[in-house]
Amino acid sequence: xxxxxRTDLDLxxxxxALDNEDSFAKDVALNKEAVSHLKNWSLIGASLRNELxxxxxxxxxxxxxxxxxxxxxxxxxxxxxxxxxxxxKFSFKTLSKKFAFALGQIAVAAxxxxxxxxxxxxxxxxxxxxxxxxxxxxxxxxxxVNLASYQSSNAESIIRLxxxxxxxxxxxxxxxxxxxxxxxxxxxxxxxxxxxxxxxxIASK
Amino acid sequence: MDxxxxxxxxxxxxxxxxxxxAGDKNAYNLLVIKYQHKIIQVILKFIPNNADANxxxxxxxxxxxxxxxxxxxxxxxxxxxxxxxxxxAKTYLESNQKYQGALDVDAEDFDYKDxxxxxxxxxxxxxxxxxxxxxxxxxxxxxxxxxxxxQALLLREVEGMSxxxxxxxxxxxxxxxxxxxxxxxxxxxxxxxxxxx
Numbered sequence: 001x002x003x004x005x006r007t008d009l010d011l012x013x014x015x016x017a018l019d020n021e022d023s024f025a026k027d028v029a030l031n032k033e034a035v036s037h038l039k040n041w042s043l044i045g046a047s048l049r050n051e052l053x054x055x056x057x058x059x060x061x062x063x064x065x066x067x068x069x070x071x072x073x074x075x076x077x078x079x080x081x082x083x084x085x086x087x088x089k090f091s092f093k094t095l096s097k098k099f100a101f102a103l104g105q106i107a108v109a110a111x112x113x114x115x116x117x118x119x120x121x122x123x124x125x126x127x128x129x130x131x132x133x134x135x136x137x138x139x140x141x142x143x144x145v146n147l148a149s150y151q152s153s154n155a156e157s158i159i160r161l162x163x164x165x166x167x168x169x170x171x172x173x174x175x176x177x178x179x180x181x182x183x184x185x186x187x188x189x190x191x192x193x194x195x196x197x198x199x200x201x202i203a204s205k
Numbered sequence: 206m207d208x209x210x211x212x213x214x215x216x217x218x219x220x221x222x223x224x225x226x227a228g229d230k231n232a233y234n235l236l237v238i239k240y241q242h243k244i245i246q247v248i249l250k251f252i253p254n255n256a257d258a259n260x261x262x263x264x265x266x267x268x269x270x271x272x273x274x275x276x277x278x279x280x281x282x283x284x285x286x287x288x289x290x291x292x293x294a295k296t297y298l299e300s301n302q303k304y305q306g307a308l309d310v311d312a313e314d315f316d317y318k319d320x321x322x323x324x325x326x327x328x329x330x331x332x333x334x335x336x337x338x339x340x341x342x343x344x345x346x347x348x349x350x351x352x353x354x355x356q357a358l359l360l361r362e363v364e365g366m367s368x369x370x371x372x373x374x375x376x377x378x379x380x381x382x383x384x385x386x387x388x389x390x391x392x393x394x395x396x397x398x399x400x401x402x
Contacts, residue, residue, distance in 0.1 A: 029231035046242035
């Protein structure tokens with residue numbers, strides 16, 4: 001029995017593969033006969049679809065194949081590698097830089113806080129006790145002791161801490177307890193104001 | 206059915222792309238043979254010089270090969286290749302004074318999807334002698350084909366129908382469609398041998 005001499009090349013399969021109706025056999029691209037048929041069949045299809053240019057370059061694919069042969073193999077981008085989060089490396093230098101930076105930020109924040117607190121306190125103090133007020137506030141003598149040379153000439157500001165409850169020999173009517181306490185508080189406030197004003201005055205010099 | 210055809214086309218090309226990505230450089234030749242005429246046709250829309258268009262088409266195929274590692278199959282291979290070709294043509298136009306003004310051509314004006322779901326052009330340029338001669342030989346061979354083979358081949362190449370669709374239209378088994386198209390191609394190929402040899 002004579003064995004069939006038919007080539008292993010299945011041209012019908014190649015024809016179907018060109019139409020996306022079958023797969024190309026392995027290494028078919030290396031078979032010159034198969035490639036030649038594919039070129040011609042591709043040309044027939046292009047002609048029937050009026051896709052041919054004015055002139056047809058029959059060696060177009062060969063030229064590209066020659067250039068591709070000189071090219072390195074394509075590098076497939078590993079999508080897993082692309083999507084992987086970048087690895088963070090810790091080093092002493094990096095850590096020390098980060099620590100110094102954080103420390104600097106804390107120092108700046110603390111400085112700002114101190115300046116703010118002192119500023120607010122100073123602002124309030126100036127509102128309540130200006131130097132002028134502190135130095136010029138009238139302060140009457142207490143128990144006949146003159147605390148300041150600029151004491152007020154207002155006779156009503158003279159306080160008798162113990163005797164004001166009783167009618168004076170000078171004929172003034174006796175004050176009630178509330179009024180006396182009120183006067184005492186007012187005088188104490190004046191004294192405190194004077195002392196604060198004095199301290200601020202000294203401090204400002 | 207068209208969607209199924211598109212999937213078949215895409216999967217067939219993706220299969221070849223996977224071979225190339227695995228290191229089989231020669232497999233790329235199959236894609237070049239398959240799409241060279243369409244790509245040249247697209248580039249000719251931008252660059253009306255045949256020799257220049259061929260150069261740019263070659264450049265586009267080389268660029269596509271170099272980038273094929275990035276191809277993931279999100280679109281069909283031809284759509285991906287088409288974009289590379291259009292970009293290559295535009296880059297070429299920008300760098301050549303003689304084509305200034307030609308960039309007014311909008312690629313989208315002639316984009317549409319053919320039966321395989323891939324982008325192609327709407328019309329064709331005029332033919333000159335070489336192509337006309339080849340086309341005449343092919344047309345004459347087609348006319349001489351047995352009617353069943355001619356019909357199967359034209360339904361495939363001109364109408365872009367799948368073998369399944371052709372089988373339905375012609376009321377024959379898919380295997381018969383496959384063999385008729387193959388035999389028609391073999392016959393036409395023999396008739397044009399004197400031109401292509």
